[in-house]
Amino acid sequence: MNLNTISKDNPLILASGSPRRKTLLEQLQIPFRIEASEICEKSRSASASELVKFLATDKANSVAKKAPQNWILGADTVVVIDDLILGKPEDEARAKEMLEKLSGRTHQVLTGFSIIAPDSSVVHSEVVFTKVKIKKLASEEIEAYIQTGEPFGKAGSYAIQGIGAFMVESISGSYTNVVGLPLCALVKALVKFGALHSYPLVSSRT
Numbered sequence: 001m002n003l004n005t006i007s008k009d010n011p012l013i014l015a016s017g018s019p020r021r022k023t024l025l026e027q028l029q030i031p032f033r034i035e036a037s038e039i040c041e042k043s044r045s046a047s048a049s050e051l052v053k054f055l056a057t058d059k060a061n062s063v064a065k066k067a068p069q070n071w072i073l074g075a076d077t078v079v080v081i082d083d084l085i086l087g088k089p090e091d092e093a094r095a096k097e098m099l100e101k102l103s104g105r106t107h108q109v110l111t112g113f114s115i116i117a118p119d120s121s122v123v124h125s126e127v128v129f130t131k132v133k134i135k136k137l138a139s140e141e142i143e144a145y146i147q148t149g150e151p152f153g154k155a156g157s158y159a160i161q162g163i164g165a166f167m168v169e170s171i172s173g174s175y176t177n178v179v180g181l182p183l184c185a186l187v188k189a190l191v192k193f194g195a196l197h198s199y200p201l202v203s204s205r206t
Contacts, residue, residue, distance in 0.1 A: 003118045006031055006071055006195050013067045015059040015074040020161065020180040028183060029201060030190075035063040037074065048085050049127045052076040052112030057125055060116045071195045072116040077180050079156030081107035086156045095146050098157040104136035107156070109178045115189055123193045128182035130173030132160070137167060 006012045008031045014021060017036035025032050037059035046054065060074030079086040081101060089095035109132055114125040150164060151157035158164035160171075160178045176183045190196045 003071075003194055004069065005197055006190070010070060012190075012195070013063060013070045013072045015063045015072055018075075018180055020159075021075060024176055024179060024181045024183060028187065028199075030196070030199075032073075035066055037062045048078055048080045048108075048110050049112070051085065052078055052110050053114070053125050053127050054112075056112040057114040057122055060114045060122070064116050064120055068120070069118050071118060071190075073113060073186075074116075075111060075113040075181055077109065077111040077155050077177075079107055079109055081105065088153055088155055089151055089157045092146050095151040095157040096142055099137060099142045099145070099151070102134045102137075102156060102158070103142070104134065106131055106133045108132070109156070111177045111180060111182055113181065113186060113189075115193065115195065117193065117195070124189045126185060126189065128174055128177045128185050130171055130175075130177045130182075132171050132178060133169040134158075134167050135169045141167070 004010050012030055012032040013035050014025060014032050015035060015037040017034060022034060039055065039059045039062050055076035056074040060072045064072050086098050089098055109130045110127055112127045115123050117123045145151065145163065148163055150159050150162050158167065160168055171178060174182045174184060187199050191199055
């Protein structure tokens with residue numbers, strides 16, 4: 001495969017408006033820009049792993065026509081417990097319901113990510129799993145956390161990288177996967193399929 005690699009002149013396109021994924025990519029110091037996808041993230045009749053993989057690919061494909069010379073990255077994250085997919089809460093009542101369900105238990109966080117090459121082919125699609133154990137939450141803790149506003153816009157109604165860290169007893173697997181993008185798996189794929197010659201990038205030195 002003879003394709004342009006990611007560079008300042010040919011940045012990776014992140015098909016997501018997520019500020020958390022933006023922060024994670026900035027951490028890697030890989031040149032990128034955002035072209036947010038407008039794909040609906042509503043649950044469909046599929047398993048959680050099939051859903052996140054489908055949505056990640058759908059998001060990447062939705063912006064590929066706007067950047068035909070670039071590598072494209074799409075991603076989607078969900079929380080799963082008792083075979084139920086917990087998305088982003090619509091209101092306080094739903095956030096409370098989710099947090100009560102997660103309280104004192106272990107759940108899974110799944111992130112699917114897909115990479116589209118400059119020739120518009122989907123060269124990689126993967127789902128990464130992480131187990132997260134939440135401490136037993138008092139009703140007062142749940143109410144106070146909801147009032148911070150942080151649960152909204154977050155799958156499962158919490159943010160491990162924010163205030164929500166207080167409730168996480170332990171994790172098994174990738175931490176950045178829970179935030180929204182499994183960086184180790186992503187870098188492996190970008191190098192394997194030629195989006196990057198190697199990593200870390202020498203040009204990222206300051």
